Amino acid sequence: MLLNGAEIVIECLKRENVEFIFGYPGGAVLPLYDALYKDGFPHILPKHEQAAAHAADAYARTTGRTGVCVATSGPGATNLITGIATAYMDSVPMVIITGQVIVPHIGRDSFQEADTSGITTPVTKHNYLVKDVAQLARTMKEAFFIAGSGRPGPVLVDIAKDVFVAAAEFEYPENVRLRGYSPLTAGDEEAVAELNSLLLASERPLFFIGGGVNLSDTSALMREIVDYTGVPTVTSLMGYGCVANDDPNFFGMIGMHGTYAGNLSTKAADLLIGCGVRFDDRVTGSLEDFASGAKIAHMDIDRAEINKNVVADLKIAGDLRWSLGSLLRRVRETPRPEWQRRLTPWRRRLETWQKEQPLSFTPRDNYVMPQAAVLELSRLADRDAILVTDVGQHQMWAAQFFAFKNPRSFVTSGGLGTMGFGLPAAIGAQVGNPGRQVVCVSGDGGFMMNCQELSTLADLDLPVKLFILNNRYLGMVAQWQRNFFGGRYACSHIPTKTDFVRLAEAMGVRGVRISDPDRLTETLRDALTCAGPVLTEIIIPEDEDVLPMVPSGARLDQMILGGLSR
Amino acid sequence: MKYTLAVLVEDKPGVLTHVSALISRRAFNIVSIAAGYTDEPDITRITLVVDADDQYELEQVVHQLSKLIDVVKITVLNGGESVHRELAMIKVTSLPERRAEIINLVNIFRAHVVDVNKEAMIIELSGEESKIDALCELLREYGVREIVRTGKIAISRGANTAREQMEQ
Numbered sequence A: 001m002l003l004n005g006a007e008i009v010i011e012c013l014k015r016e017n018v019e020f021i022f023g024y025p026g027g028a029v030l031p032l033y034d035a036l037y038k039d040g041f042p043h044i045l046p047k048h049e050q051a052a053a054h055a056a057d058a059y060a061r062t063t064g065r066t067g068v069c070v071a072t073s074g075p076g077a078t079n080l081i082t083g084i085a086t087a088y089m090d091s092v093p094m095v096i097i098t099g100q101v102i103v104p105h106i107g108r109d110s111f112q113e114a115d116t117s118g119i120t121t122p123v124t125k126h127n128y129l130v131k132d133v134a135q136l137a138r139t140m141k142e143a144f145f146i147a148g149s150g151r152p153g154p155v156l157v158d159i160a161k162d163v164f165v166a167a168a169e170f171e172y173p174e175n176v177r178l179r180g181y182s183p184l185t186a187g188d189e190e191a192v193a194e195l196n197s198l199l200l201a202s203e204r205p206l207f208f209i210g211g212g213v214n215l216s217d218t219s220a221l222m223r224e225i226v227d228y229t230g231v232p233t234v235t236s237l238m239g240y241g242c243v244a245n246d247d248p249n250f251f252g253m254i255g256m257h258g259t260y261a262g263n264l265s266t267k268a269a270d271l272l273i274g275c276g277v278r279f280d281d282r283v284t285g286s287l288e289d290f291a292s293g294a295k296i297a298h299m300d301i302d303r304a305e306i307n308k309n310v311v312a313d314l315k316i317a318g319d320l321r322w323s324l325g326s327l328l329r330r331v332r333e334t335p336r337p338e339w340q341r342r343l344t345p346w347r348r349r350l351e352t353w354q355k356e357q358p359l360s361f362t363p364r365d366n367y368v369m370p371q372a373a374v375l376e377l378s379r380l381a382d383r384d385a386i387l388v389t390d391v392g393q394h395q396m397w398a399a400q401f402f403a404f405k406n407p408r409s410f411v412t413s414g415g416l417g418t419m420g421f422g423l424p425a426a427i428g429a430q431v432g433n434p435g436r437q438v439v440c441v442s443g444d445g446g447f448m449m450n451c452q453e454l455s456t457l458a459d460l461d462l463p464v465k466l467f468i469l470n471n472r473y474l475g476m477v478a479q480w481q482r483n484f485f486g487g488r489y490a491c492s493h494i495p496t497k498t499d500f501v502r503l504a505e506a507m508g509v510r511g512v513r514i515s516d517p518d519r520l521t522e523t524l525r526d527a528l529t530c531a532g533p534v535l536t537e538i539i540i541p542e543d544e545d546v547l548p549m550v551p552s553g554a555r556l557d558q559m560i561l562g563g564l565s566r
Numbered sequence B: 001m002k003y004t005l006a007v008l009v010e011d012k013p014g015v016l017t018h019v020s021a022l023i024s025r026r027a028f029n030i031v032s033i034a035a036g037y038t039d040e041p042d043i044t045r046i047t048l049v050v051d052a053d054d055q056y057e058l059e060q061v062v063h064q065l066s067k068l069i070d071v072v073k074i075t076v077l078n079g080g081e082s083v084h085r086e087l088a089m090i091k092v093t094s095l096p097e098r099r100a101e102i103i104n105l106v107n108i109f110r111a112h113v114v115d116v117n118k119e120a121m122i123i124e125l126s127g128e129e130s131k132i133d134a135l136c137e138l139l140r141e142y143g144v145r146e147i148v149r150t151g152k153i154a155i156s157r158g159a160n161t162a163r164e165q166m167e168q
Helices: A005-017 A028-040 A048-061 A075-089 A118-125 A133-148 A161-165 A187-202 A211-215 A221-230 A260-268 A318-329 A338-355 A368-381 A393-401 A422-432 A444-449 A451-458 A475-484 A500-508 A517-530 B015-025 B055-066 B096-108 B131-141 B162-167
Strands: A003-004 A020-021 A067-071 A094-100 A126-130 A156-160 A167-168 A204-208 A233-235 A249-254 A271-275 A297-301 A312-316 A386-387 A438-443 A465-470 A508-516 A534-541 B003-008 B029-037 B043-051 B070-075 B081-093 B112-116 B120-127 B144-148 B153-156
Touching: A003 A005, A003 B055, A003 B120, A005 A133, A005 A161, A005 A167, A020 A048, A028 A161, A048 A067, A048 A075, A048 A422, A067 A075, A075 A094, A075 A118, A075 B003, A094 A118, A094 A133, A118 A126, A118 A444, A118 B015, A126 A133, A133 A156, A133 A260, A156 A161, A161 B081, A167 B162, A187 A233, A187 A297, A187 A312, A204 A260, A211 A221, A211 A249, A211 B055, A221 A233, A221 A318, A249 A260, A249 A393, A260 A312, A260 A338, A271 A534, A297 A318, A318 B081, A338 B144, A368 A438, A368 A465, A368 A517, A368 B162, A386 A393, A386 A422, A393 A465, A393 A475, A422 A438, A422 A444, A422 A451, A438 A444, A444 A465, A451 A500, A465 A517, A475 B003, A500 A508, A500 A534, A508 A517, A534 B029, B003 B055, B003 B153, B003 B162, B015 B029, B015 B055, B055 B070, B070 B153, B081 B131, B096 B112, B096 B120, B096 B131, B120 B131, B131 B144
Parallel strands: A020 A067, A067 A094, A094 A156, A126 A156, A204 A233, A204 A271, A233 A249, A271 A297, A297 A312, A386 A438, A438 A465, A465 A534, A508 A534
Antiparallel strands: A003 A167, B003 B043, B003 B070, B029 B043, B081 B120, B081 B144, B081 B153, B112 B120
16 A cells, blocks of 8 residues: 555554544644545644643543654644653653654754754653654554553654655554563562562551552552552552552552651551652652661562662562562462451551541631642542642642542643643543543642643533632742742742633633632532533632641651641 | 673664763763674664762663663673773874884884874874873873874673673
């Protein structure tokens, strides 16, 4: 079959069962868009390339399929960078297709030329520059294989404009053969056997689960292991939903804004088992003091993660589908009551800490408290709702107070901490999950970074429920300034004249504002149950802190606590 | 502590960008880097000398580089079990009255004079780093004008090859 390059790209997308692409047209991808037009391939058009990248990312996070986004050369490609870096830090499978100037113009500072493969090298799992149409199909095949296998990540394919119009015989390779790439599957069974022995010998074991459990779809295995053994379990921001919040063995998030019980448990544990985690500095606090009394076992598909930040006493390199499966078989060799009985005193200790210092806040008269708003959203949202956040205080309140029930249902920029992520990510989540409720919690700062996407919500009639916790501050910046910079609010006070409700209305989205706590439940319920998209602006106090807080670089047991009652 | 790594990579466009960008992004300390063709047409061999504080840091360099799709094989070449060489060309001032002295030094070091004119000569020397350092030091008093060094290349002793390890 003789096809031109643009048609080959579309044919490859079909072979990879791609449902939608998120993109924005431009000069260098005109031939590709012409072919998309003729083919009728489903395409989602946001208002900014950055939004296309975040939307493809959230589509991938929630569906487990590889997200695809497209942009033109030069500024189109550079606008994607934040989105690519966000996906890279959180190991999200994405294939990014960018147009490049025609081959004879490369390297001559041509119009809309940028060194896209050079710029994206540090933030992609791999990238390609395609200058020959004969290489196109094989490159696309490799890109999808690399993005979705092993530790997932974004792969960029930069295609010169003249390649889109050149013709080649299309043949999609069956297999990929890459000498330098063989993702880990099964690993060393002996290591898992040793982990089982360590668990049996341990009095105070702790599972610490991370984004890897979400990415590998091993939540069911993890839940079974936790339920069978009764080993107390804590999570990173990215691991939420893998074990449900209401599981009696679950003690919340650890790290800078982790729970009291969770953070103390890392100090008291004698065995900490990291499952698909990378021991980020936001989780460990002071590295030397992290889990200093515990042996550390580390399960990860990426060998380079093991011993990167925290030195592991037991390394289990391999796919969690293998290691957790093997661990489950082994823990079952010991009767369930024996596990449960032995670990009861340890679990009681965590329960005591949890009772002493639950996540809490102090209500204020006549104010909607942000934590109360999240609690209410959690209560009113559908059981299978997807929660998307932006980045900042509201993100941490969402993490602390939303009751997560399912894997792949919390979409948040963890590693890169990208403000402006929320709204476009909600678009991608909704496109990928048309039947599910998508709730987006944002702040007044992050929302404004990509507020143009309200227009996309309206144009595509995507029923995303957007809630803006507005404190008239860049809240997390202000919190640090309040606590560590003498209350000097440099550029973080943003009492804007912009009316978010009217902005929403102008873009074709229903807008609602609420500041009266007595109307909270009713307003949230209306927003969640109405048809179509709606923006709800919730006015909250200006100076509320996210607590507990472990100051940067401190030990996890050196928490600033706060709050009185729920 | 310095470690020498033999890194076999696919001879594809962009591979050197990928390797150098990774080194820069991960803040690894590179002492020297030398790349060249091998007996296999599609494989380039990069010899990297890295300065690592401990075993963990070396392990990070190896694991992070291994993750690059274009990197096919990495071998750590230990001093005693491998042969290490570097090539240097040194342009030194050699006025006629001192030329003989310099040539004498060249002979002692088993180096070669590859170019000579009225004012200067070019000396070519291959050997271990320390040998090259020593000659450079001795030539200093004659007036070293320019030095170019390839960076280290290394190969393991015995019959084993990096390629055989690659096929395993």
